[in-house]
């Protein structure tokens with residue numbers, strides 16, 4: 001609420017402008033907070049992050065707090081469009097701009113990068129690494145011990161690869177992975193650390209997981225964007241005719257869904273076992289434990305026109321001692337896969353995720369992956 005009647009009216013008008021209908025930082029609709037020092041309209045969740053940077057931003061509720069005339073005039077003069085044109089003037093194309101669905105560390109570092117460090121106000125200010133190399137320590141979860149240990153990681157743009165070393169002075173890396181088979185995704189809950197990052201890569205066409213974190217949110221988000229940057233530059237060379245936006249869509253991706261389901265074996269008479277499932281685009285992987293390094297198995301989920309479908313429920317007469325009541329059947333050209341979910345909400349979420357990819361046509365690369373899965377089975 002604003003001081004005078006005129007001020008209140010102006011505040012409402014500015015708030016109602018189309019440019020201010022989405023949070024300036026995460027895109028959430030209908031923001032009802034604003035920063036009186038930056039002049040942006042933001043959501044409640046982003047206002048909490050702004051509040052932690054009081055030297056840069058003072059946040060107030062548009063509904064509950066008092067706005068004086070000068071503050072209303074400031075908001076009227078700025079607003080999301082003007083402020084973005086300043087603080088988001090030069091965002092590198094590979095830089096990941098989080099939305100309201102993303103985790104805290106990504107959103108907080110995005111806000112700090114914009115307003116506190118002003119990384120995007122000038123061209124070429126964002127330096128994730130120098131001389132084509134980023135080197136540093138990340139705490140990596142041991143495959144067998146489950147303990148996190150400091151490990152030296154090295155990302156090389158020239159070589160187009162990511163390496164890590166078990167000993168500080170080791171000459172040979174423990175892994176040396178080509179950048180185009182890497183995916184990185186923040187997994188704070190699963191890893192049990194707010195800065196937890198899961199890096200997956202393909203080896204012999206099978207998925208491998210490593211779990212890392214750094215106590216500095218800036219450092220772990222810098223690693224994430226550095227991986228995206230190296231991938232971007234690698235793919236630019238590999239696909240010179242692809243547009244920047246096409247290449248951007250091929251950088252790191254979030255998993256479509258994760259969670260527990262029960263599954264049975266190919267005869268469909270085996271006991272159902274509880275497994276952790278990860279749907280990474282068309283790869284449905286299952287693990288005994290969510291933090292396992294290797295999947296126990298992987299299923300390729302193709303497109304409807306190639307004979308893939310998903311159905312609610314299990315085929316009638318399915319035997320086996322499943323304990324969860326909400327069944328899902330995935331039909332592939334070769335066999336049926338039967339799963340059960342604990343809740344109906346879970347069942348619907350999974351079916352929505354599967355339907356989404358089954359309805360998409362397959363790319364040439366995906367035909368090659370499908371052929372590999374068929375050859376293997």
Ligand SMILES: [Zn+2]
Nearest residue numbers: 023026043046
């Ligand atoms: Zn927001």
